[in-house]
Amino acid sequence: MADQRITDIGPPKYDKFLPPIIKANYGKWDFHEVLKPGVMVHVGESGDKLFTVRASSPRLLAIATIRMFCDLADKYCDGFLRFTTRNNVEFLLTEEKNIDPLIADLKKEGYPVGGVGNSISNIVHTQGWVHCHSAASDASGVVKALMDELMPHFENMELPAKLRVAFACCLNMCGAVHCSDIAVLGVHTKPPRIDHTELPKQCEVPTLVASCPTGAIRPATVEGNKSVEIEDPQCMFCGNCYTVCPSVKINNAETDGISIWVGGKVSNARREPMFSKLAIPYLPNNPPRWPEVVEAVKHLVELYAKNARKHERMGEWIDRIGWSRFFKIAGIPFTKYHIDDFTHAGETYKRSVHLKH
Numbered sequence: 001m002a003d004q005r006i007t008d009i010g011p012p013k014y015d016k017f018l019p020p021i022i023k024a025n026y027g028k029w030d031f032h033e034v035l036k037p038g039v040m041v042h043v044g045e046s047g048d049k050l051f052t053v054r055a056s057s058p059r060l061l062a063i064a065t066i067r068m069f070c071d072l073a074d075k076y077c078d079g080f081l082r083f084t085t086r087n088n089v090e091f092l093l094t095e096e097k098n099i100d101p102l103i104a105d106l107k108k109e110g111y112p113v114g115g116v117g118n119s120i121s122n123i124v125h126t127q128g129w130v131h132c133h134s135a136a137s138d139a140s141g142v143v144k145a146l147m148d149e150l151m152p153h154f155e156n157m158e159l160p161a162k163l164r165v166a167f168a169c170c171l172n173m174c175g176a177v178h179c180s181d182i183a184v185l186g187v188h189t190k191p192p193r194i195d196h197t198e199l200p201k202q203c204e205v206p207t208l209v210a211s212c213p214t215g216a217i218r219p220a221t222v223e224g225n226k227s228v229e230i231e232d233p234q235c236m237f238c239g240n241c242y243t244v245c246p247s248v249k250i251n252n253a254e255t256d257g258i259s260i261w262v263g264g265k266v267s268n269a270r271r272e273p274m275f276s277k278l279a280i281p282y283l284p285n286n287p288p289r290w291p292e293v294v295e296a297v298k299h300l301v302e303l304y305a306k307n308a309r310k311h312e313r314m315g316e317w318i319d320r321i322g323w324s325r326f327f328k329i330a331g332i333p334f335t336k337y338h339i340d341d342f343t344h345a346g347e348t349y350k351r352s353v354h355l356k357h
């Protein structure tokens with residue numbers, strides 16, 4: 001019954017757009033291997049071979065770019081392509097002879113091929129100043145500056161293992177910042193500023209009070225306006241209140257910035273998935289090229305490349321040598337911001353009624 005149901009709610013059934021070779025070998029793949037940077041082959045028990053060519057994408061895609069990718073897919077692989085969770089574009093080919101001409105065409109259009117195996121894949125990022133209201137930093141701008149520097153590691157496979165880099169522009173972390181080898185995270189560092197004159201006209205005070213996950217907001221009458229006040233020590237600068245009320249402004253051009261986290265991974269190879277941990281609490285927003293952030297990430301990549309053992313992910317390497325030694329060799333000062341007090345969060349952060357009951 002469910003198969004026959006026609007609906008416009010939700011995504012179409014997953015197998016509707018699969019290439020015929022994937023349908024024919026579904027669940028019956030024997031092995032896969034990396035043939036060269038950016039190129040993989042999956043071999044089915046039937047002997048069928050599916051070749052994948054991975055190229056970078058600029059993540060925020062113009063329609064012209066999508067059309068160009070589609071034209072290349074039509075030319076070389078019957079129109080079959082897909083986008084990975086880190087915004088690489090992958091062409092799915094059945095003809096091995098089409099691999100090199102496709103790579104040549106991609107390079108001619110200015111799109112590098114790589115990101116497979118022991119390399120840096122495309123950097124997944126969030127919306128940044130282009131779109132999201134609560135961004136503490138830009139996303140595509142920082143990532144562009146970063147990838148310009150890290151591109152050799154996209155195109156070769158000389159790192160100890162794969163290195164996943166992510167960017168999110170606030171601690172809501174729409175990007176995979178919590179589980180990436182190196183994560184770049186925009187941070188607000190001050191509580192929101194309240195426009196008490198506008199607030200009563202724009203916002204509902206009870207909704208605003210309820211929006212705060214730490215219970216830092218309470219109703220208050222300020223200069224005759226029915227407004228709110230914020231208990232500063234309780235605020236963790238998440239910007240949730242700004243989402244429901246534009247009069248509670250979290251963005252601050254002077255104090256917003258970027259933090260760097262390390263050691264996360266999704267894979268359960270060798271050991272369980274790991275959360276990223278804080279390495280550098282604050283770097284300034286310095287558009288258009290964010291030199292401090294680029295320098296810090298490049299330094300971490302080089303440190304990892306030099307010191308980790310083969311197949312060791314960033315977090316596995318740091319765990320082996322110890323976090324204190326990592327901080328020492330990375331030259332990162334240990335500060336109060338590195339103290340993980342999450343175990344006490346039940347008593348400190350989660351005070352709002354909807355989390356408590």
Ligand code: SF4
Nearest residue numbers: 132134135169170174
């Ligand atoms: Fe918006 Fe934060 Fe997500 Fe960035 S990470 S897109 S600022 S909610």
Ligand code: SF4
Nearest residue numbers: 212235236238239241
């Ligand atoms: Fe601070 Fe977030 Fe609460 Fe707003 S919602 S007051 S930013 S903790």
